[in-house]
Amino acid sequence: MSAKSFDIVAYQKQDHExxxxxxVESFKAKFQSLVTLEEQDIQKLLMQVWVQNPYSSSMKQFVAKENEDVVGVLSLKWKAPSSSLPETNPISLAPLLKQFGCFNVFKFLTGMHALEYTPAANECYIDHLAIRSSHRNQGIGRRLLAFAQQFTVESGFHALTLHVAHKNQGAIRLYHKLAFEVEQSKYNGLRHFWFKEPVWYLMSWKENLHSRREHR
Incomplete structure (x- = not known):
């Protein structure tokens, strides 16, 4: 499959599963470091605790589709407008505890919280980017990142940012090729504890710097 044979469209509720x-397929190692569950059960747990609002005022998710099949996902978020009400997705804990166990649910929710990041004003943040394993190395990730850069510019943000574990050299090389630069290198105790990844890079792409390089 070439990178041109898929469409990038806004996420809809029917894409949730x-x-x-x-x-779960893309970040299986991270999920399995949190819970002692089979892959199918991890997916069921994620589906119940991670509810996306397609009409959110502070985030937007996009999917790459090949013949209506989801083969990639990109989630972007930014600082919520001061006039907007807090967005809440109440979770009914009792059935989760019964189905998956108290310890698994506690570790899962705590681990997910450790990955949270609050963007600054005028910053668009890549919350996650994932490609189906059967469709990797075909340019889809690069296309989704280019889409995120275009969204950043058209939405008036000053920077596009993301976090990446310092061990993930393959991803870091790709980001560098697309003009992302390391802004910060930080030790994160919670992420070290839950995911055995002590050091994380905050990388950023800024349209004005990218344009300046192109005209040198």
């Missing part, structure tokens, strides 16, 4: 399946 496919997106959760893709995220």
């Amino acid at each position: 496919a997106v959760c399946s893709l995220l």
